[in-house]
Amino acid sequence: MTIGEHLDALYRLPSFTFPGPDAPADRLPEPDSVAWRLGSGAYDNDETWTDAFARFRAAVDTARVRALIVGGWEDAYDTAPTPIVEALVEAREAFPALRALFLGDLVMEECEISWIHQTDVTPLLNAYPALEEFGVRGGTGLEFTALRHGALRRLVAETGGLPVEVVRGIGASDLPALEHLDLWLGTPDYGGDSEAADLEPILSGARLPRLRHLALRNSEMQDAVAAAVAAAPVVERLEVLDLSMGVLTDEGAVALLSGQPLTHLKKLDLHHNYLSETVAERVRETLVAAGVEVDLDRDDADEDTEDDGTVWRYVAVGE
Structure with a gap:
């Protein structure tokens, strides 16, 4: 993509x-x-x-x-x-x-x-304390220092690789009005050097009391992200959880289903995934029957297999 x-x-x-x-x-x-x-x-x-x-x-x-x-x-x-x-x-x-x-x-x-x-x-x-929506595209040289912003409701960072200091800066920020957070974590090849543990301040929800839509996507470490989300306190207040566009495999999906219930969600977005049909069907059976809209479209997810059996999988947006 x-x-x-x-x-x-x-x-x-x-x-x-x-x-x-x-x-x-x-x-x-x-x-x-x-x-x-x-x-x-x-x-x-x-x-x-x-x-x-x-x-x-x-x-x-x-x-x-x-x-x-x-x-x-x-x-x-x-x-x-x-x-x-x-x-x-x-x-x-x-x-x-x-x-x-x-x-x-x-x-x-x-x-x-x-x-x-x-x-x-x-x-x-x-400079703009009344700003309600802010978005940025591109991660090279991107910086975000921890701050307090009382009006911001929507924050989006679209990258092929989100620097860890940006993830930490957002996690350390007080954003009491934020309802929608969308981070494209990306890959190490393009500067995405965060780990799942760096998301903990976001996943705790302590500084994000109004968060309803959380997207942590386009990540090479999507299985680890899913496992971290499975036990995250912020999830119980979400309406939309988006773990799409990354390298999500059966391991991450099973970890997600084995954690806290997700049946309160309005939508779970897992499009562009690498799930087996067996696990995909388990996701459907668990959530769709409870009224959750689930997107399991594999979209343009693709993989390459080397002669030695090594399998390469890709995030949706890299270079």
Whole structure:
């Protein structure tokens, strides 16, 4: 699986790409009616992202903007968006209504997910204390320092490899309003160096009293994650548990079923898995009859077998 399409919505608002410097800008939508996407070419561009941002601020009543999507920036495969973060922090007084922000909406033609260079995103959350949704794509150079944010309801980190310090930073953060947490843990090949034990502060739920949707996915260590989740205190308050897109085998699924009951869930997402039909059927029999929606679609899960019998399995999103 690859990311081939830009975000089509954010904060329940349809996305709209702010026109380039040579396009007419006299028929723009109302500032609060769309999620504004601002981007510059990762390879060829007529202006820098910060120049496009300056044009945007001059053309749009930013006091009414509710959602902002940061698209590509120049040399994103080699350059961190630190100047973009600095520009957004500097402009915080001009965006009093901003409630949603996504940093790094690049598709594979622009920059593969694990090539995207990122930066410390904590200043954005500190600058916008009323922000309710925040997402970031790309794990190279990504930093997230422990913080307290009282309004954030949705946090997403899409990576081919999520650095352990980011996992720990999120786990150490006080996020009393957070309802939806989605972490793509990835693989060591692309910087995903966390272990299941690093998830313990998240799985305890101590700093996440309102969490209802937990996704720990796209992981090479999905069996260990499933085993940790099986006894996690946070699970009893969840409505959706998502362990999809990773290398989940019978071992992890059996561990999950052998732990605490999951029949209170509205949905269990295990798509892109490596389960035998026997274990998959056991999952169905245990949960579907209790009214849980279960996604066991193998999707594009694939494996290779070497001549010596070694089996290679893959997460859904790597490079």
